[in-house]
Amino acid sequence: MTSTSEHPPFAVAVDLAVFTIRDGALAVLLVERGEEPFRGSWALPGGFLEAEEDAEQAAWRELREETGMERFPGHLEQLRTYSAPDRDPRMRVVSVAHVALAPDLPEPQAGTDAADARWWVVDDLLEAADGTDTPTLAFDHGQILLDARERVRAKLEYTTLATEFVAEPFTLPELRRVYAAVWGAPPDLGNFRRKVLGTDGFVVPTDVRGEATEAGGRRALLYRRGPATVVTPPMARG
Secondary structure, three states, rough: OHHHHOOOEEEEEEEEEEEEEEEEEEEEEEEEEOOOOOOOOEEEOOOEEEOOOHHHHHHHHHHHHHOOOOOOOOEEEEEEEEEEOOOOOOOEEEEEEEEEEEEOOOOOOOOOEEEEEEEEEHHHHHHHHHHOOOOOOOOHHHHHHHHHHHHHHHHHHHOHHHHHOOOEEEEEHHHHHHHHHHHHOOOOHHHHHHHHOOOOOOEEEEEEEOOOOOOOOOOOEEEOOOOOOEEEEEEOOO
16 A cells, blocks of 8 residues: 555645626636746636635635635636646646636736736637737646636537626627627627527516617617526527
């Protein structure tokens, strides 16, 4: 039998891909690392689990400590576990990554070992759309971010998750802009309206209408999130 003293140092961590829509684009929250390893590099918020907490508790704690952002009533789910032996140069670290999203999230404030914190456009980070101004993420966080974006993109096809990106009440054009931001292109207008309005409980109409359009057209009806969670058959990705 192998004794425990023969095992190398080992730790469990959490990392968070926190998404919101800013200026019509899908944005993710990053922190600039203030300590080694990867000091000065940008990374997803995260850190080590403490003895008395589970992964979700650690995720919310690290978010607060590193960005000053309190727990918000949006969506949070586990993405997957990242366990490559060399993913962290300090020791063997297994990370339980999470995806979180909500509308209108505030500007972050760097804390603990973070030198800075800010929102970045996801497509710029993953596709180098900004050229040399786009940072390379620390650890394996580029892969985590890529996986997190695909998770959200896929779930918008077969669930009502898009409603978590908009503040209530909202218009159908506002909801369609969520799909455009996450997918990179808007869904077909006719198919979008059929799916949203034809899926029982996707959205719930209110008795209120939005502001008048610049052209003086009829004001759009406002909606709230409905109880439905699944879209069958899925909405075609734009």
